[in-house]
Amino acid sequence: MNVRPRRSVLYLPGSNPRALEKARTLPADTLILDLEDAVSPVSKDAARAQVVEALALGGFGQREVLVRVNSPSTSWGAADIAAVAQARPDGIVIPKVESAEEVHSVTAALDQAGAPAELPIWVTAETPRGILRIEDIAGASHRLAGIIMGTSDLAKDLRVRHTPDRSGFLTALSLCVIAARAHGLEVLDGVHLDLADDAGFEAACNQGRDLGFDGKTLIHPKQIEVANRVFGPSEAEIQEARTIIEAWEAARQEGKGITVVNGRLVENLHVEIAHRTLTLAAAIEALTP
Numbered sequence: 001m002n003v004r005p006r007r008s009v010l011y012l013p014g015s016n017p018r019a020l021e022k023a024r025t026l027p028a029d030t031l032i033l034d035l036e037d038a039v040s041p042v043s044k045d046a047a048r049a050q051v052v053e054a055l056a057l058g059g060f061g062q063r064e065v066l067v068r069v070n071s072p073s074t075s076w077g078a079a080d081i082a083a084v085a086q087a088r089p090d091g092i093v094i095p096k097v098e099s100a101e102e103v104h105s106v107t108a109a110l111d112q113a114g115a116p117a118e119l120p121i122w123v124t125a126e127t128p129r130g131i132l133r134i135e136d137i138a139g140a141s142h143r144l145a146g147i148i149m150g151t152s153d154l155a156k157d158l159r160v161r162h163t164p165d166r167s168g169f170l171t172a173l174s175l176c177v178i179a180a181r182a183h184g185l186e187v188l189d190g191v192h193l194d195l196a197d198d199a200g201f202e203a204a205c206n207q208g209r210d211l212g213f214d215g216k217t218l219i220h221p222k223q224i225e226v227a228n229r230v231f232g233p234s235e236a237e238i239q240e241a242r243t244i245i246e247a248w249e250a251a252r253q254e255g256k257g258i259t260v261v262n263g264r265l266v267e268n269l270h271v272e273i274a275h276r277t278l279t280l281a282a283a284i285e286a287l288t289p
């Protein structure tokens, strides 16, 4: 089992040199260097060059580094994809994907631009059509690694309000989790825009984790610590996982297929969950400097 922690996934504008510098020191699992909505049209070319330079310079340590390009339907998309293919980050994020055909054409463009065969594609689900077609999109390419929720754009298109319980997003969030799991992909929750709302941010992290997300996309360094805590297994969960595995092994020695731990039924599936918890915990431990 190979589990990469993606508890905290921080966006930063590709046009902001200070943020690019700072990101090399932050405890985020993944960084998304953004060429799309965080960069104004007049700065697009400069941002692309700056991101390519930052990737060549390196210094991001164990952090996974993705680049969000502009949509292939824009005048910047093709140049972004060609630049990313050469610069070789850990993955490319395609915004506002609405069909499997779009993923096919990005895959073809990457192949043509000489990108390594294993360069992963991440799609952003942030339009009504993209949500309705997420199952097709999720199965569209061998390069696909995951789905990222774009709840800000989705709120605009759906005319949904950002309420504390995120009720207007729940169908879209769950559809994307289901599609991701059906195709063996990762899935990341959307951003929390209100940087002054610490309690609301933590509640949204808890909700995202409970809905099945692997981590949360973030817009500011102050959000990293909470996301790392909420999306990583707690000490109690790690201990429970060990207890479940031990109890299961003991039951198996006695020829039993089920057992009871702390009053709860334990079957094979719970043992699989417990092994994943311990693998994730070990992967997080390995990230700690």
Ligand SMILES: CC(C)(COP(=O)(O)OP(=O)(O)OC[C@H]1O[C@@H](n2cnc3c(N)ncnc32)[C@H](O)[C@@H]1OP(=O)(O)O)[C@@H](O)C(=O)NCCC(=O)NCCSC(=O)C[C@H](O)C(=O)O
Binding pocket: 010, 011, 012, 013, 018, 019, 020, 022, 023, 034, 037, 038, 124, 126, 149, 150, 151, 152, 153, 154, 190, 191, 219, 220, 221
């Ligand atoms: C929101 C911000 C513009 C605020 O920036 P700033 O005013 O500089 O904040 P602070 O002064 O509090 O910053 C403190 C220090 O932290 C650094 N910083 C801030 N943000 C980042 C970041 N994202 N990554 C790395 N470093 C960051 C500052 O440089 C300060 O450093 P220091 O000099 O040492 O004090 C800003 O946070 C920001 O730009 N955030 C990211 C915005 C972004 O990328 N948006 C696009 C993605 S969101 C989206 O589009 C999702 C999706 O598509 C959807 O539709 O939902």
Ligand SMILES: [Mg+2]
Binding pocket: 037, 095, 126, 150, 152, 153
């Ligand atoms: Mg968006």
